[in-house]
Amino acid sequence: MSRMQERALLLLAVAALAGLPLAASNYFVTLMNYIGIGALAALGLVLLTGVGGLTSFGQAAFVGIGAYATAWWTTVQGGSPWVGLVLAVAFTFAVAIVLGAATLRLGGHLLPLSTIAWGLAIFFLFGNIEGLGRHNGISAIPPVTLGGLSFQSGTAGYYLVWATLGAVMWLCANLLGSRQGRAIRSLRGGTAMAESLGIDTFRIRLAVFVLAGVLAGLSGWLFAHVQRFISPTAFDVGPGMEYLFMAMLGGAGHIGGAVLGSALVTLAKDALQDLLPALIKESGQLEVVVFGALFILVLQHARGGLIPSLQRLLPRATPPVPPDAPPLPRRAPPAAGGEVLVVDGVVKRFGGLVAVNQVGFELRAGEILGLIGPNGAGKSTLFNLVCGTATADAGRIRFLGQDIAGLPARRIAARGIARTFQHVRLRPTMTLLENVMLGAHLRARAGLLRGALRLDRAEERAIRAEAMRQLRRVGLDPNPHELAGNLPLGQQRILEVARALAADPLLIILDEPAAGLRRLEKQKLAELLRALRAEGMTILLVEHDMEFVMGLVDRIVVMEFGTRIAEGPPASIRADARVQEAYLGGVA
């Protein structure tokens, strides 16, 4: 499917939606309104949960805040729904900022648990505030008017809802394709990966959390003015679950999934409400049972949702290879042979175990230094200390003359140190190009708004071209739009190198880049690293594979049991008896 065909399909869908009220019954139009309103709230969860990896059971509470804000303003205060819109957005924004700032540092399952807690607290609050009508809620909410036009009828409401949804989807799609969107998409790769690329994960999490809240608030605003009556029951944890179900059923990582999920859930609910009483007399809440059962089946068997399965049926659009663009600005390299990294007397303890004990070494510009030693020697720990993933208990680490010990990983990345991971950390569901573009995060400026409004195009072109250059350099350019998860492990390591290079680093630190590579791949990697050195790049290599290291590096530091046991050029290291013993084993 080409770009053209994709656009045509989109145009067709928009036209069909625009013409729908002419052909459909009033009842169906009303259903469509609820689908659109639900999709808006579910879209927030698609971004938060599906893309960002943060699960919230409290989305309905945010819908409630938006709905109550505008309902209170337009009925109790007799104000305009448009001011109500401002209030709905402002309130959800404020509450989301406060809740997010308080809870987003919670790890693992504690965060979703906290969403149940505040979701319930907000729900109980609605039912207990006199001014909000307690459990009866607020009725006779006026419809939205624009000039002389009233959105009172189902059809008029339809256009309001779907125009809003369409606009929001366009903005979100732009956002996800932009620099900040990539940062949001990187969150699921784990904090360590994102921070190593210079992404402030807490701020990004907060941004996506607030964004999801505001979308829910918008949905609540529409809900209040379309249904024109609200009560707390719509904002309980139960409906919060339903939004989560919509997002997951559709496909939690896809913008279209929100609409698909909302449509399926809303239509199925409607059908069940008609069908079940006919089948069973006391059907009561049977639709909840059916939904629950379906949701559990989806969770057990198809956690990815429907959109990915549908996408597999359609031919995938192949975007063109990105054209060349003016290069991004580069850092000034240090003078050849100048001091780049100095590690001095570094100590790291884990409980009683001293993982790194008084280790020191120096690294000069344009040099490749190999850090080797048997498993468990403390290489990776030392590595993490330099990159800021862990903090040293004692000792100094200087980069280009400045002390970097104790700085968080993203600040160290900003100074010009890029790294790869021993256990490859890529986003398997992003393309090769996108993964490398993530590496250039710090070389661009665009924020959320510029991304959503497509004001970042020139910058994006430059990043894309840069990413393409790096892919070419490491030899992964034939299929830039392939998903990273489809690469064999060896090539995934190479892709990490390309990502590191995209950051325009002055020092690049590679953690066992040759592990799992075939012989030929190792030779190609060694060639690449030699070429980089020739360009003045400084490289620190943590490696296990002696053969790979020996032919490549200028100097070697050997570690064993957390201490440095030898240092020197490869030939002298090879002849060192202690090294031989450490490697081939000294039991005899």
Next chain:
Amino acid sequence: MTAELALLLAQDGVANGAIYVLAALGIVLVFLVTRVVFVPFGDLIAYASLTLAALQEGRRPGIVWLVLLLAGLALLFELAGRQRKWGRALLAYGVLPCLPVAAAFLLAGRALPPLVEMALTIGLILPIAPLLYRIAFRPIADASVLVLLIVAVVLHFAISGIALMVFGPEGARPRLLTTASFEIGGLFFPGQMLLMLAASALATLLLALFFGFTLSGKALRATAVNRVGARLVGIRPGAAGATAFLLASALAAASGILIGPVTTLFYDSGFVIGLKAFVGAIIGGLVSYPGAVLGALFVGLLESFTAFWNSALKEVVVFAVLVPVLILRSALQRHGAEEEPEEDGL
């Protein structure tokens, strides 16, 4: 606030807290062994109470249909799986759960001694949690805590829909187990409340003994501590999970029998009880039984003191307090292991 009033509120709070203690213990137990936050625990409490009330009124309790439905589903899952031990599956999921159901069909409607009523209630509640485990959780036992949590929340909504059908919308209140009451130092203690506290203490003690001193208990703990390690010594996590859920069922049944006479329960009252117990369990750290007991009592106290200040907002406060508690906990265990990327998340 006078000291006398504070004392009264404290007594009320402990009585409230006693309602949540057994549930908090059960939630911790299940979480430790299976990593499932068993949200429907509270529902089971309500079902136990409704079942006991129905038996006392000479009606056949609706729970029998729930047991039969779940047993049927579990059997279906068993047959659909590649499990080759048909006989064992048929026994565990087809025959065993039906025994109390058969007893209920035979005995309901007759005047029964209270102990038989209670035994039958326990018998009917016992199969429910293990069956739910088999149907909802075991197929995804290796999923993240998060996925298991979502399944648990969904499961609550699904089974409460069925509960409305089988129990009806009316609430029930079984007879008090004891009408005795005691006066200590000017404060009046109903016997039922003392019974609840005694049962909580007994359950805490028994759990401590079971996990501390028996091989089965240690095996359950081992599963919780290290799943792979447990498998490598031959402990089947599936069986361990089923055991944990069975114990949870027993705790829920006991809790329902004890608290039912104190507070009228409806088919859906369990959710909030379960969640409050859960708040208590989290306050206690979600990993310690004594901690869960103290947490549950704290929730009870919090409830009674807030209710005095503003009765409408007591639920708001109980749930809102969880947020600062979680933040505090997370701050205290900051120095944890390095996180792994969560691909599985959602």
Next chain:
Amino acid sequence: MTALLQADDVHVAYGRIEAVRGVSLSLQAGQIVTVIGPNGAGKTTLLAALMGLLPARGRIAYDGADLAGLDVEARVERGLCLVPERRELFTEMSVADNLVLGAYAHRRDRAGLRARLDEVYGLFPRLAERRGQSAGTLSGGERQMLALGRALMGRPRLLLLDEPSLGLAPLIVREIFRIITGLRATGVSILLVEQNARAALESADYGYVLETGQIGLHGPAGALLGDPRLSALYLGGETG
């Protein structure tokens, strides 16, 4: 004589990545066989597949019977015990509890349990000293002893050892290897995965070299030790 363990053309994949590609190996009862190779070669993956922790293609026969369809626990009950690279101890439980749980597959035999426990304490006096201490507080070497001891409590016929020397000081490595060789005398067969090539080959009867998921060299341990290709593989050399 049929082999105690016979693996034919075993493939193991994580998603699309195939970490073990067509490995065949065999082990006779009473033998120590070692699989050596660099990091990332697929050694741990191979053991996980033999144990049933990962699904594998190909045939794995143990004691003449196909292991397909048997889960980890059933393999444990048949005397196949793994000491994993990550040890997988019950860190929050005491040393004694860890050992007792090691005999879980034989839990009905209470008397045997006591005797076995004494045997393991005899083998590792250090564990006896620390029986009340929680496993999480042990040093690296003690943890390895506990992992080994826990596996021995399960009365293995075939012990799968994954990098028992990993991260341990030379003195302790020597001790561990002394115990491993001693075990053979008691009738336990051992499949030893190691990157400490020399120590492994000196204790073993036969060796396989695993590289990027495939068996390269293999042969009697003594012959492999003297093979120049092996030291080239490890220390890098002219042949590389």
